[in-house]
Amino acid sequence: MSHELRTPLNGILGFAQLLKERFCEEPELDMVNMIYASGKRLLKTLNNIMELSKLDSGHVKVQSQSCDLVLMTANAVKHFGSIAQAKNLNLSFSSPYTRLSLMSDVQSSGKDHSRADQ
Numbered sequence: 001m002s003h004e005l006r007t008p009l010n011g012i013l014g015f016a017q018l019l020k021e022r023f024c025e026e027p028e029l030d031m032v033n034m035i036y037a038s039g040k041r042l043l044k045t046l047n048n049i050m051e052l053s054k055l056d057s058g059h060v061k062v063q064s065q066s067c068d069l070v071l072m073t074a075n076a077v078k079h080f081g082s083i084a085q086a087k088n089l090n091l092s093f094s095s096p097y098t099r100l101s102l103m104s105d106v107q108s109s110g111k112d113h114s115r116a117d118q
Helices: 004-024 027-058 069-086
Strands: 064-069 099-107
Touching: 004 027, 064 069
Parallel strands: none
Antiparallel strands: 064 099
16 A cells, blocks of 8 residues: 555655755745655655554564654754744743653664664
8 A cells, every 4th residue: 555655755755856956046945845845754654654554463573772852852843843933833842851861663763863872
C-alpha cells in the first residue's frame, strides 16, 4: 500500500524542488519551501506509519539508543515556530536542564541531532 501514497507524494516533492530552483523572490520562495518541507514531513510520517505496521506484525526489532530530549524538543520548536507564528501563536520551550537523556528507538529517532552521546 505504501507505493500508492509514496509515488504521488514523491511527484509533489519533485515539482516542489523544481519550483524552489525557479523562484528567487521571498513570497513565492517561502510558499514553495513550505510545500516542500510539509511534503518531506508527510513522507517521514508515512515511513513511520509503515514502520509501526512492521513492528506490529513482528517484522522489526526495537533498537534503543540514548537521545537528548531537550535538544529534540528545542529542534521541534524551531521547526514549527514559523508555522505557529503564521497562526499568531507563540511557540516556545525552556528547560532547567541543558541535557535530558532518554532511551528511544534508533530507527524512529535516527538523526544525529537527537543523540545524547554527541
